[in-house]
Amino acid sequence: MGGVETGGTRVRCAVGTGPDDVRAETTVPTTTPAETLRRVLEFFRAHTEITAVGAACFGPIDLDRSSPTFGRITTTPKPGWRGADVVGALRTLSVPVAFDTDVNGAALAEYRWGAGRGVDPFVYVTVGTGIGGGAIVGARPVHGLVHPEMGHVPITRDSADTFAGACPYHRDCLEGLASAVALSQRWGALPETLPAEHEAWRLQARYLALGVAAIAAVLSPPRIVLGGGVMRAAGLLARVRAETVKTLAGYVRAPDLVPPALGERAGVLGALALAQATLAEAGVQ
Amino acid sequence: MGGVETGGTRVRCAVGTGPDDVRAETTVPTTTPAETLRRVLEFFRAHTEITAVGAACFGPIDLDRSSPTFGRITTTPKPGWRGADVVGALRTLSVPVAFDTDVNGAALAEYRWGAGRGVDPFVYVTVGTGIGGGAIVGARPVHGLVHPEMGHVPITRDSADTFAGACPYHRDCLEGLASAVALSQRWGALPETLPAEHEAWRLQARYLALGVAAIAAVLSPPRIVLGGGVMRAAGLLARVRAETVKTLAGYVRAPDLVPPALGERAGVLGALALAQATLAEAGVQ
Numbered sequence: 051m052g053g054v055e056t057g058g059t060r061v062r063c064a065v066g067t068g069p070d071d072v073r074a075e076t077t078v079p080t081t082t083p084a085e086t087l088r089r090v091l092e093f094f095r096a097h098t099e100i101t102a103v104g105a106a107c108f109g110p111i112d113l114d115r116s117s118p119t120f121g122r123i124t125t126t127p128k129p130g131w132r133g134a135d136v137v138g139a140l141r142t143l144s145v146p147v148a149f150d151t152d153v154n155g156a157a158l159a160e161y162r163w164g165a166g167r168g169v170d171p172f173v174y175v176t177v178g179t180g181i182g183g184g185a186i187v188g189a190r191p192v193h194g195l196v197h198p199e200m201g202h203v204p205i206t207r208d209s210a211d212t213f214a215g216a217c218p219y220h221r222d223c224l225e226g227l228a229s230a231v232a233l234s235q236r237w238g239a240l241p242e243t244l245p246a247e248h249e250a251w252r253l254q255a256r257y258l259a260l261g262v263a264a265i266a267a268v269l270s271p272p273r274i275v276l277g278g279g280v281m282r283a284a285g286l287l288a289r290v291r292a293e294t295v296k297t298l299a300g301y302v303r304a305p306d307l308v309p310p311a312l313g314e315r316a317g318v319l320g321a322l323a324l325a326q327a328t329l330a331e332a333g334v335q
Numbered sequence: 336m337g338g339v340e341t342g343g344t345r346v347r348c349a350v351g352t353g354p355d356d357v358r359a360e361t362t363v364p365t366t367t368p369a370e371t372l373r374r375v376l377e378f379f380r381a382h383t384e385i386t387a388v389g390a391a392c393f394g395p396i397d398l399d400r401s402s403p404t405f406g407r408i409t410t411t412p413k414p415g416w417r418g419a420d421v422v423g424a425l426r427t428l429s430v431p432v433a434f435d436t437d438v439n440g441a442a443l444a445e446y447r448w449g450a451g452r453g454v455d456p457f458v459y460v461t462v463g464t465g466i467g468g469g470a471i472v473g474a475r476p477v478h479g480l481v482h483p484e485m486g487h488v489p490i491t492r493d494s495a496d497t498f499a500g501a502c503p504y505h506r507d508c509l510e511g512l513a514s515a516v517a518l519s520q521r522w523g524a525l526p527e528t529l530p531a532e533h534e535a536w537r538l539q540a541r542y543l544a545l546g547v548a549a550i551a552a553v554l555s556p557p558r559i560v561l562g563g564g565v566m567r568a569a570g571l572l573a574r575v576r577a578e579t580v581k582t583l584a585g586y587v588r589a590p591d592l593v594p595p596a597l598g599e600r601a602g603v604l605g606a607l608a609l610a611q612a613t614l615a616e617a618g619v620q
Contacts, residue, residue, distance in 0.1 A: 171479050188473035194456050194555025199587050203552040204545050206491040219586035260489050267488040268553040270479025301504035302484050
């Protein structure tokens, strides 16, 4: 099985069947699509044993198999990557190709091997440069009109928060108010430099709790993994838990909020899981 | 197949296999659980041909099969109904019993026979005395920690809206700001008496659009049915559509917002569909 996670700054590739069986891996910097995908293909061509390949991609991406742009990255602001044909490139390997969002990949990996085992519905949220979420329902990643865009859930702004918001589309969405970019712009400092007692974290916990409350209301997952760079801030997860209980106010039980178990490898492991699922489905048909 | 929808004011019962094959139906007023369930059982006992019965219930209800209170209504404020053992009563019919929320039942019926055919994920939202939503993913109703409680999604209050909110748990949730009860209390008039040009409807469309945006962000359904008494207000659905497009701001495509196709029978038809699904699953196992 081959798996590739295309991230904004680097692309991870792996060959194997799961976290305990990664036979080869590599990381290449994300430059132009042509250069980056060439190096990805080079890696996989050296592993002739792979029988399927999965791609977990930053989005938005086109997941509609009946669409002429299926398998491509769509409206990304990332220079050069708009319209990049990830699936088209991987098809030159002549094995089945699975394709999903990076967060759906990470959600699937955590569901199969990590902090989401046995939990259904299960949601994985990453809080980093952007905020994204993937959902597993009935053991499969959820796709819809496009795919979930949990980072863009509307959030009630704190009355004292005068920051304009970091999302070019929405004034008050989770990503616009609580991503690493929003934190940096609002406080004029990188999130990792803000001390634990800084007002930033109270506000951050409040916004993330509102996002969690929306996810709980719509999907009711027993557990949500909160990952990504921002969640590494000391004490933040505990504060989000406390704020979530306060926000839900006892009407519905709060979902467990836990850190990821697979760390930075969740995305590429998810890509392996996607490849496996594709083969399993092909076998059934 | 037997189906029963327990509503706050009346309970609908039907025998049949779908909207074009309802062989018998009856409605009984919702009084005490003992009295109400006795009349429901009486109706079904007169139909010895039923091979399974489904119940679509107002909530919150306990859907956890491993729980000692499975099949009961839980924290309802409805006098006498807290702890009512709906499934226990139906089991005296000696046929398999399916159990879900009224909105999951309605969602399943609209998905199988109505405005949600072929749409997956699919969401049904009812805007009435309360606000509730049911979701179908992978052809099945979504259950989670409890069940979705879409009426309690946090909503950003309009800065000019000084109404305290009608939800005893949350100051600013969809049900608290946009249910029929909220409308009546805020404007001092029943929603059906408020003229189409009344300020109430601008605000109502705005709040419902925020709820739709949250559902779209988390689950990305291509289509959402908006039903319930409040949605019968002239022009409201069109205003919610326009507000939703404005709220999503082009980042994700707006889901189709459509009226229900099955009308007031959606719940009881959903109960029939739940009963059928239970038999189908029993047959597979």
